[in-house]
Amino acid sequence: MTTLAVSLTxxxxxxxxxxxxxxxxRDPRHPGLxxxxxxxxxxxxxxxVANRKWHRIAGxxxxxxAAVLSVLPELRQRLVLKPDSSVAIEVWSTVGDLLDWFSERMAKARSLSNKRKAGAKSAIACHLTPRLRDLPIRAVSAYSLDKELMWPLQAVLSLSYVQQLFRLLAVAFRQAHKLDLIPTNPMAGIKFSDFTTAQIMPKPARLRGVQVPEIVTLLAERFDSAPGDVMLALMMLCHGTRIxxxxxxxxxxxxLSERxxxxxxxxTKSRTEHRLPLTDQACALLRRYRICQRASGYEGAYLFPSRRGLPLSENQASAVFTRLGQGAWTSHxxxxxxRTAWTDLGIDGxxxxxxxNHSLGKIASTYIxxxxxxxxxxxxxxxxxxxxxxxxxxxHGQTGVRYEDSQVSLNATNGGACEALPQFVKGEDLKHEKRARLRF
Structure with a gap:
């Protein structure tokens, strides 16, 4: 560890x-800097450094x-008058400055999904910045946040969304403090429960198990006219996946060979890969759907393509459920x-x-x-x-013995249903053939 005397430029x-x-x-021209x-x-x-005490100025x-040198005389005078005073210089003066920085930072984060980045950008631009733009960082307190942000927002937004906004703001301040962009974190001791004791209730389900037969009938009726819409809904219903x-x-x-x-x-939302087993019914459904795609002239890579050859966009996929649900239910x-039906069927939690693909928690992940x-x-x-x-x-049109009845190897029954499927997954099939040759 070496201290070098130079001209600080x-x-x-x-x-x-x-x-x-x-x-x-250190700079010999400016003692103590x-x-x-x-x-x-x-x-x-x-x-x-004054009286052997190191006072942090800024990052x-x-x-x-040049900026440090310009304010150095003022900082020295401050310490003479009040030896215990802070000489820290804030890079930003208002919460709006901090939010502008944090919004730009999140937009460049590769670890975040596009959906999450878009959501954070919208939350900052539509709710946080308009209400906190001119609030001085030094004036941030539980009272000022309650007056300017939390109480006005809870009057027009759901409490769960207000909590998300609070957490986003807290993360912005915490990150800025970690990077030494602000001398202190004024939100460090503030909790969401400081503003309200009301409990946030989960959204009520708009679909119940008794309605599933009605939904399945609807999807069956529309498969021929809108196979893409129906297949998207069926894959989610059958496997509980996200849109x-x-x-x-x-x-x-x-x-298919590995089902x-x-x-x-x-x-995935959790940023962890997910592997779902394919049943006889799922294989048969995929077969029928692929035949429909080929009949319409599509030989592309995606199950749910858009007109541009890419997968359906978020808005396009949401529009599918607007058409199917007619406002009565959504993809989620x-x-x-x-998930509710699995519990009713006695499937282990x-x-x-x-x-x-939910996280099981730290302890469960460690031991299971x-x-x-x-x-x-x-x-x-x-x-x-x-x-x-x-x-x-x-x-799906699948008939025959079920896997749970046979309990034989996958090649006997539950695998046999997929044996007859057209080998449309050429990349996967070729890969597995190569693996088989390597084994022998």
Whole structure:
């Protein structure tokens, strides 16, 4: 660790950043002024040392050398008059400045989905910035937030969404403080419960199990006229998947030989890959749907393509359920009714959560080191058999012995239904043939 005496200029700081042995810079022309590199060397902090006490001024490169030198006399005078006062310089003066920075930062985050980035951008632009734009950062408190943001918002928005906005604002302040862009975090001790004690209730389900036969009948009637719409709804109802991960499915994600639907991590909300077993009914449904696609002249990569050759967009997929549900239910209601039905059928709660690709929590994830593939397959067989009794068989057309009845290997019954399927998943089939040759 070395302290080097230099002229504190922008080029000199960049030059010394390359020397990992140098941790601190000082300028002989300005006694008491120090610059310390951070671990990544591209950033650092300015300090003013008085009476052997290090007072942090600001972060670098948020505050350049010229700006620090220009306010240095004022900072020295402040410490003379009040030795215990803060000399920290805020990069921003208002909450609006901080939100502008955070919005731009989130827009460039590769770890976030486009949907989440769009949602955060809209929340900041439509709700947080208009109400907090001119609020000084130093004036942020539970009272000021309650007056300017929380209480006005709860009068026009759902309490659950107001909570999301509060959390987004708290994350913005926490991140800014971690990066030394603000000297203190005024939201550090503020909790959402400080503003209201009302409980946030989950949204009521708009579909109940007794309505599933009616939905299946509706889908059966519309399959010939709108196979894409119906297939999107059926895949979600049969597997409990989300609309985003379902609409982006490729045919290459359907591995018939392994009887598995693979959902890549980048398509899931949890950012973890998801593998769903395919039952006899699901294979037969895929066969019928692929025949419909080919009959219409489509030989592309996606199960649910748009006119541009890409998968359905978020808005296009939502429009599907506007047409099907007519405002009575949405895509998420299919996921919820499936999960409820699994419980009613006696399917284990952990298996149900794994089928939904929900996190099991830190403790469960630590001790349950299995994908429970067979248990999840049996759960879906049970669910699809129940659907068969309420009209599903008329859509997929699968007949014969069920997997749960035979309990033989997949090649005997539940695998046999897919053996006769056209080999439309060429990429997956070729891959598995190569694996077989390697084994022998």
């Amino acid at each position: 922008e080029p000199e700081i960049r030059r010394q950043a390359a020397d990992l042995t140098v941790t601190t810079l 120090y610059f310390r590199f951070s671990g990544r060397r591209a950033r650092g902090s300015w300090y003013l 670098y490169p948020d505050l350049k050398p 985003g991960e379902t609409r982006m499915t490729r045919w290459a994600d359907i591995a 598995e639907w693979f959902i890549p991590a980048e398509h 209601d299919l996921r919820k009714v499936a 952990h298996i149900g959560e794994m089928l939904l 080191n299995t994908q429970a593939t067979e248990q999840r397959r049996l759960a879906l067989v049970k669910w699809h058999d129940w659907l068969d009794g309420h009209g599903f068989r008329g859509i």
